[in-house]
Amino acid sequence: MALAQPVIGALPELPTVDQGGGDLSAIAKQYLADVRGVLADRHRAGASGSAVVAAYTGAVDRLVGFLFNSATAEYTRRSVMLDHRCTVAAQGGYGRSELNPGSDIDLLVLYPWKVNAYVETVAERILYALWDAGMVVGHASRTVDACTRLAQQDLKVKTALLDARYLAGDRALYGDFEKAMEADVLKKNPAKFYREKLAESAERHGRYGDSVYLLEPQLKDGPGGLRDIHTAMWLAKVKYKVKSLRELVVKGVISDRERLEIEASQDFIFRVRNALHFLTGAHQDQLTFEFQDHIAAELGFRDDGRRNAVVDFMRTYYGHATTVRRFSDTVIERCTERPNPYRLIGRVRGREIRDGILILNRTISASGAEVLRRTPANMVTLFGDAQRHGVQLTEGTKRLMREHLDLIGEAERHDPAFTAPFRDILAWKHDVWETLREMHSVGVLCRLFPEFARVDRLVQRDLYHIFTVDEHSLMGIRELERLRRGAYKQLAPLLTDVMREADRTEILYLAMLFHDVGKGHGEGHPERGARYIRGIAERLRLNEDDAAQWEYLVRQHLYMSHLAQHRDTHDPRLISEFARTVGSLENLQLLYVLTFADMRAVGPKVWNNWRDMLLGELYMQARALFEQGQLVEEEAGAHAARIRQRVLASVDPARRPALERFLGSMPDSYVTTTQEPQIVAHLELMNRLREEWSVRPEAEHSDLFVTTLRHVEESEYSEFTICTQDRPGLFAMITGVLTAHGMNIVGARITTSRGGIALDSFRLGHIDAREMVLEDARWERVQQVLGKVLRRELDVETLVASSRRPSILEPPARGDVTTEVIADNEVAADYTVLDVITRDRVGVLFTITHTLHRLGLVIHLAKITTQVHQVFDVFYVTDTGGEKITDADQLQRVSSAITERLAALDGSGAAVT
Numbered sequence: 001m002a003l004a005q006p007v008i009g010a011l012p013e014l015p016t017v018d019q020g021g022g023d024l025s026a027i028a029k030q031y032l033a034d035v036r037g038v039l040a041d042r043h044r045a046g047a048s049g050s051a052v053v054a055a056y057t058g059a060v061d062r063l064v065g066f067l068f069n070s071a072t073a074e075y076t077r078r079s080v081m082l083d084h085r086c087t088v089a090a091q092g093g094y095g096r097s098e099l100n101p102g103s104d105i106d107l108l109v110l111y112p113w114k115v116n117a118y119v120e121t122v123a124e125r126i127l128y129a130l131w132d133a134g135m136v137v138g139h140a141s142r143t144v145d146a147c148t149r150l151a152q153q154d155l156k157v158k159t160a161l162l163d164a165r166y167l168a169g170d171r172a173l174y175g176d177f178e179k180a181m182e183a184d185v186l187k188k189n190p191a192k193f194y195r196e197k198l199a200e201s202a203e204r205h206g207r208y209g210d211s212v213y214l215l216e217p218q219l220k221d222g223p224g225g226l227r228d229i230h231t232a233m234w235l236a237k238v239k240y241k242v243k244s245l246r247e248l249v250v251k252g253v254i255s256d257r258e259r260l261e262i263e264a265s266q267d268f269i270f271r272v273r274n275a276l277h278f279l280t281g282a283h284q285d286q287l288t289f290e291f292q293d294h295i296a297a298e299l300g301f302r303d304d305g306r307r308n309a310v311v312d313f314m315r316t317y318y319g320h321a322t323t324v325r326r327f328s329d330t331v332i333e334r335c336t337e338r339p340n341p342y343r344l345i346g347r348v349r350g351r352e353i354r355d356g357i358l359i360l361n362r363t364i365s366a367s368g369a370e371v372l373r374r375t376p377a378n379m380v381t382l383f384g385d386a387q388r389h390g391v392q393l394t395e396g397t398k399r400l401m402r403e404h405l406d407l408i409g410e411a412e413r414h415d416p417a418f419t420a421p422f423r424d425i426l427a428w429k430h431d432v433w434e435t436l437r438e439m440h441s442v443g444v445l446c447r448l449f450p451e452f453a454r455v456d457r458l459v460q461r462d463l464y465h466i467f468t469v470d471e472h473s474l475m476g477i478r479e480l481e482r483l484r485r486g487a488y489k490q491l492a493p494l495l496t497d498v499m500r501e502a503d504r505t506e507i508l509y510l511a512m513l514f515h516d517v518g519k520g521h522g523e524g525h526p527e528r529g530a531r532y533i534r535g536i537a538e539r540l541r542l543n544e545d546d547a548a549q550w551e552y553l554v555r556q557h558l559y560m561s562h563l564a565q566h567r568d569t570h571d572p573r574l575i576s577e578f579a580r581t582v583g584s585l586e587n588l589q590l591l592y593v594l595t596f597a598d599m600r601a602v603g604p605k606v607w608n609n610w611r612d613m614l615l616g617e618l619y620m621q622a623r624a625l626f627e628q629g630q631l632v633e634e635e636a637g638a639h640a641a642r643i644r645q646r647v648l649a650s651v652d653p654a655r656r657p658a659l660e661r662f663l664g665s666m667p668d669s670y671v672t673t674t675q676e677p678q679i680v681a682h683l684e685l686m687n688r689l690r691e692e693w694s695v696r697p698e699a700e701h702s703d704l705f706v707t708t709l710r711h712v713e714e715s716e717y718s719e720f721t722i723c724t725q726d727r728p729g730l731f732a733m734i735t736g737v738l739t740a741h742g743m744n745i746v747g748a749r750i751t752t753s754r755g756g757i758a759l760d761s762f763r764l765g766h767i768d769a770r771e772m773v774l775e776d777a778r779w780e781r782v783q784q785v786l787g788k789v790l791r792r793e794l795d796v797e798t799l800v801a802s803s804r805r806p807s808i809l810e811p812p813a814r815g816d817v818t819t820e821v822i823a824d825n826e827v828a829a830d831y832t833v834l835d836v837i838t839r840d841r842v843g844v845l846f847t848i849t850h851t852l853h854r855l856g857l858v859i860h861l862a863k864i865t866t867q868v869h870q871v872f873d874v875f876y877v878t879d880t881g882g883e884k885i886t887d888a889d890q891l892q893r894v895s896s897a898i899t900e901r902l903a904a905l906d907g908s909g910a911a912v913t
């Protein structure tokens with residue numbers, strides 16, 4: 001897109017065309033390096049993005065012209081020019097004069113009817129020189145007829161040729177090309193072109209979350225990126241035969257103010273992209289966390305105590321990206337709207353649903369600004385109208401609303417004329433997410449709820465969110481709507497049933513929309529956010545019970561996820577405490593559904609069958625207490641006795657004596673936390689071990705072990721259980737072997753019988769490792785290596801250290817993770833609970849478990865959670881006497897030892913010495 005640019009100053013010059021030949025590659029390489037060096041300095045001195053882009057494009061134009069003239073001179077020295085004709089044109093982004101410092105270029109070599117020696121000389125000299133200079137060059141050599149024929153058949157070719165621009169050579173030939181494009185391409189089947197480009201745009205947006213508000217946005221192809229401008233202009237070129245934004249203004253497609261807005265936004269994105277290319281020295285278009293701080297500072301954003309430079313920088317980016325998306329939507333709407341014959345005679349055909357509110361061609365619009373000024377509540381009710389009628393607000397009406405946001409002030413926020421239509425939007429049977437998102441994009445949502453404005457475009461630089469806080473909240477409502485209409489019936493049948501049973505969609509939508517409004521001001525955002533809810537509830541005129549429930553859900557929205565992933569959910573004491581905190585079955589249902597939507601809206605792969613199972617187990621156990629009307633925890637011994645009787649009754653009488661002896665040898669904690677069918681399977685496993693012992697000398701018993709492997713694919717995990725004679729450090733040994741073979745341990749339960757037999761079960765996640773876990777040959781190797789480790793023939797520390805091979809394909813970590821070790825003696829009655837939060841790397845789990853063994857601690861339960869590059873490992877431990885660790889100095893030594901060993905893990909192959 002051609003823009004008027006300020007003069008950027010003199011750039012390096014090329015030599016005159018050498019009639020005697022010369023090293024064109026060396027000249028091109030040095031020239032481009034010099035140009036980029038000067039432009040990098042001008043960029044850092046504050047040159048606009050568009051100025052740098054125009055200057056660099058012009059420099060490349062001059063280089064291509066120089067190479068063309070050099071090739072022509074070389075050819076004429078050795079051959080006679082027999083009316084040879086050739087033209088070099090730019091295509092794509094180069095044709096649009098939009099080259100950033102690391103951009104690829106695309107060249108088209110035109111010739112009249114066949115390739116000859118002259119055309120070959122020109123193409124080879126230009127391409128080889130540019131390639132040798134380090135440029136990525138796409139190219140094609142065609143006749144004019146071939147161009148038009150291919151453009152009619154191939155969307156990508158047609159799109160590239162729409163942006164073609166003359167560079168060098170025969171101007172008459174290029175004129176023939178332009179005429180052919182106008183006659184045979186631009187005028188042919190525009191409707192098909194629109195459909196294909198819009199489908200392409202939708203697919204591209206889908207690859208990037210269909211959101212402008214990605215935390216690490218793609219500057220070119222993402223929603224609100226430069227490609228959205230290109231798409232709009234491609235359609236406009238076909239529809240209106242225009243080549244610039246100014247021509248769109250002349251045609252009445254956009255206003256001059258809109259032109260200035262999109263030019264400013266494009267300039268900002270150009271400047272960010274220039275900075276990214278200069279910083280990386282490459283064609284890098286994703287603005288990842290690792291670059292944001294540097295570029296924010298380079299563009300003049302500063303921390304000042306109250307404001308954060310990166311947050312301000314990214315908010316500015318999102319504002320410009322939103323402008324780009326809005327411009328693209330406006331132009332596309334104008335290009336694709338159906339003509340209305342009644343406009344020719346001064347009448348508009350449509351349906352007026354209220355004074356000044358018109359529905360036409362699946363759109364709804366206000367006839368003018370007076371409709372909003374006369375009835376300010378239309379600022380909200382128009383969105384509800386669009387939702388109920390299944391139509392879209394026109395871009396013109398949305399522009400009017402943005403210009404009149406001051407119609408919503410403090411008084412209007414308390415006025416039922418504004419708040420009641422908002423509640424109607426939440427109560428409608430569909431399109432709640434789309435409607436709220438539209439309200440937010442226009443600015444109405446933040447005007448109506450200043451509390452939500454606190455998280456508008458707020459960046460959360462953690463390890464797993466991919467959206468800004470506001471977008472994440474809106475995405476959560478989309479997940480609730482999908483759940484409500486049954487879209488997840490196969491993925492999450494229990495949640496689907498609970499959503500339909502709860503039937504409290506308004507409270508759920510409100511809780512999801514406002515669950516993170518406490519963010520942006522340090523730790524404890526659930527409690528801080530909950531304090532806003534009562535005031536909003538009063539403005540919405542919710543009754544006391546609904547307000548209390550909404551407040552509760554915001555305050556506790558992380559509670560269920562934390563317990564399910566990081567605590568022993570088979571502990572009756574914990575389940576009773578959870579149920580008492582929740583307070584009612586309805587609260588439990590809403591919290592369960594809210595937790596699902598919150599996790600689904602975080603980003604890809606956060607929700608999976610494993611987490612579905614963990615949350616579902618917690619939900620069902622708590623629900624059982626409500627249905628039984630028994631929120632007081634049952635005495636552990638009585639609970640275990642009931643389970644023992646039930647298990648005994650499930651087997652044949654002949655097997656009961658052996659099973660009774662087995663159950664009598666196992667602690668109550670084993671009985672209450674093991675699935676009842678697995679108890680019988682474990683008895684059989686222990687019998688296998690005893691059979692092995694019966695044919696071996698007692699001295700060899702410690703070397704023997706038996707295992708079972710059970711794949712639970714519907715919940716995306718496998719369970720590996722080992723039965724052997726207990727010994728100090730056994731858990732760390734097994735963990736080390738599994739780690740060395742690439743297994744992803746997500747949970748473990750360690751049990752020792754009264755006779756000293758260990759029965760340790762490990763849950764191994766399938767996420768990103770399914771084929772590995774299901775591979776029989778790998779498990780054969782695990783068995784062999786495990787035997788060597790248990791027989792002391794192989795040192796497990798050496799084994800783990802040798803498996804730590806860093807991969808060059810591993811993506812860089814997002815953000816910093818500081819190691820924390822937190823001890824809690826209140827969570828469990830019989831154990832000290834250690835939470836270890838650290839950066840994920842190979843050997844973490846083994847390092848922790850081996851360190852705990854060296855400290856003389858016994859691990860009874862482990863729950864392992866990995867999120868992107870962070871691990872949250874939880875260990876239920878006692879001392880060797882089975883007692884909690886209550887001494888503060890000892891707990892500090894435990895924390896220090898784990899932290900030191902994990903730090904050593906980064907500096908050497910082995911962390912434990």
